[in-house]
Amino acid sequence: MVRKAEGKPRHARLSGQNQLARGIPKLSRNKFVLNLSGLVAYPRVFQNGLTQSVPLTMQPYRQFVVWRLEYRNGNPKATKVPYDPKTGIRASSTDPTTWGYLSDAQQRMEQGGYTGIGFVFAEDDPFCFLDFDDCIDDTGNWIDGTSLWKLFEGSAWEISQSGNGFHVIVTTRDKAALSRHVNKWRRPDGGMNECYGSGRFVAFGPHGWQGEPQPADTMLQCFVPLRSRGGADPLEWRDRAIDGYDGPSDDDTLLRRMLNSRGGAATIFKTAAPFRALWEGDTVELSKFHPDASGKGKPFDHSSADMALMNHLAWWTGCDHARMWRLFKRSSLYRPEKERTALRALDKAASEKAARGSYLKSREQRMKEAGAIGEGERLELITPKMTLDEMSEKLVFIRHGNGVADRTRRTAQKMESARTDYSASKHEIETGKIDKETGLPVLKTVSTFETWRQSEKLTVDQLTWQPGEDQFCKPLEEHGIAFNTYRPLLLGAAPKNWKEWINPFVSLVEFLVPMEAERNRFYQWLAHIIQRPFELPHTCYLFFTPAHGTGRGTLAEMLARVFKGYAAIGVAPDMAITDGFNGRLSRKLIATVDEVREGARNPHSKEAQAFKSRVNESNRHINPKFGIQSVEKNCMRWLFFSQHEDALPFDNHDRRVIVIANPTKANSPEWYSWLHQYLEGGAIEQAFVASVQQYLASFDLTGFNPGAHAPMNEAKRRAIAAMESEALRAARQFAATWGEGLATTADLRAFVGDDDWPSHSRGASDLIKAAGMMAGKKVTIDRKAEKLLIVNPNGFPPDFVQGWPVHEIAAIIRRGRQSFGNS
Structure with a gap:
């Protein structure tokens, strides 16, 4: 059972730049109080209207990225995705070429389009990252399990981006010692803790970092649980491929396919290293794609190459752990003394690829994913809070349909839905009363949305979607003004050599x-x-x-x-x-x-x-x-x-x-x-x-x-030709061989045959029209009423034929029958 903290959460009362920390509660039961001092001492980076601090010790490192929240594959939970601050292309936590300096991240943030900055942890830096998730109970209080944070009191910490977790960064002299410990474990209260020394990035939250990373070797060894399997096997080892994998079961057959692949699977793993170069341990090639950054004169970064090869194997084997390891041990990169490092790479590669499967996905799977991509990712699932001024600037009232549109997001919804979505936006107004003790006006909290709704506001008549038109434009079919929800197609930044891509x-x-x-x-x-x-x-x-x-x-x-x-x-x-x-x-x-x-x-x-x-x-x-x-x-x-x-x-x-x-x-x-x-x-x-x-x-x-x-x-x-039925082919032949311009539908039916003749009059009319003929009035021929068929509408215009005497029409039809019968 989760024990709840006593009392209501208390919030720091700050002023100036320290207003950023408003909303961060104290942990009073365990007497661990978050120290909010020193926040203004750090350089600030703009983030969604807020600023965030960066610990001074970390600033010189070339390990910064930018990130944004993205929704993928219908998952309602957003994913924090890192991007190279130099190029704006997706970054990798294992590829140093996709990282940059803090100044690069600051410049990229100023250009807009990103949620915040982040920092990637590498094997050759002194930092270790601890992530505490699900730290808030149902009442909004910090849960008791978070008292473990006091073990690292004095080191750098921040509230996570979601506001529901806690990050700590410490320093360590021996990251290798952490290989005996797990990276992720669950607390007794149900929350999750994580600890990483490399191959991971932290997305800085909006509240700012406090303090500087401090040494914590002893605390880490005590705090992070040991691997239950002695550190030899990756977690949740699996001896099978993911569902839907239908590749060759023979290792040699699969290996030949991998070696002969044009380009190899490297293109999807944020590196251009060919599979063959990784498999054979080609020093020249690997030095280009996985250069050694340790300064120790190694021909290439072996750990980075291991990770790249494991990514290949995960993709080709359908994330079959046992098969990945079996194949990896046959490669030139395998080092018996570094099995633990390779196994960690295997675990990470398989877990990352399992959600997306392999190149052998079924067509149905791929088309389903393509359909979701084509529909577009929903950028925001949470309606942002707004002030009254922001609502006046961004919201538009739509008369027809009683709706509300957001000018920034180009979305629209019913008034009832908007009232619910914007319910978190509140502001205070004076009640007209005076507090007897303080002499100040008595205030009350009201809905900002309701105030906007009852005030002067931007108003249009209709909602529309019209590419090429302005946000406010003319409706397509009525008078007035319409709000246009069309947004131009977002084009990516093409590389300089795009003609090759x-x-x-x-x-x-x-x-x-x-x-x-x-x-x-x-x-x-x-x-x-x-x-x-x-x-x-x-x-x-x-x-x-x-x-x-x-x-x-x-x-x-x-x-x-x-x-x-x-x-x-x-x-x-x-x-x-x-x-x-x-x-x-x-x-x-x-x-x-x-x-x-x-x-x-x-x-x-x-x-x-x-x-x-x-x-x-x-x-x-x-x-x-x-x-x-x-x-x-x-x-x-x-x-x-x-x-x-x-x-x-x-x-x-x-x-x-x-x-x-x-x-x-x-x-x-x-x-x-x-x-x-x-x-x-x-x-x-x-x-x-x-x-x-x-x-x-x-x-x-x-x-x-x-x-x-x-x-x-x-x-x-x-x-x-393929669409022509037997009846249509026969009708075309009839039109081409009938000797006169007039006939009857009975003549056509006799030629087509009862088996192929349409069963409904509408079908017969369509058949006649498709064959280039036209049906006319009824005529009496030899005392029998029959429906006229104009075989040649160009030579016998229908309006002209309608006025002909019946005996002349009958004479033409008789000649046609005689000629057709003789032929």
């Missing part, structure tokens, strides 16, 4: 679209999304091939990342073809649809016609279940994938669908492995995506006409 993307597109002219137009179609998102082309794309695994799913994965937040990946065919607009398609610039086979529908059916209009409809009416009604501009492009030629319902008069026949044979497994390495997160993925964005943003659109009709090519002719 785009090779996987270009290689894939060249493979899927073999003809250069067609490929150039497809590039323009994609580039147009970035360069002119507000201008919707009148065409969509259909990629078809009977082969499996050609790489169209990989293309969708790439597009999900390039158009992150604006891509609907893996949309169901019925949603795109028959169901019409769905909320998932709202505010998107591109959508991919898998496994389409709707060509069996008659091109003139109601569903087929609805699909055609959906490709370039102007506006969409949005009526979400829990949100605000709005009208958004349709700027979404469609990319359909199918294994069938008869994928979409169109005919030879179609003007919207561009058809591309993809290769009928997949490329080599190594080639796809090479492509997938650029989609596994980290700095490599960031550089790749930013490079593709740069490529499309600068692609020449000369000659691209968004209103142009889809061209007729051989692939489209094949698709049209």
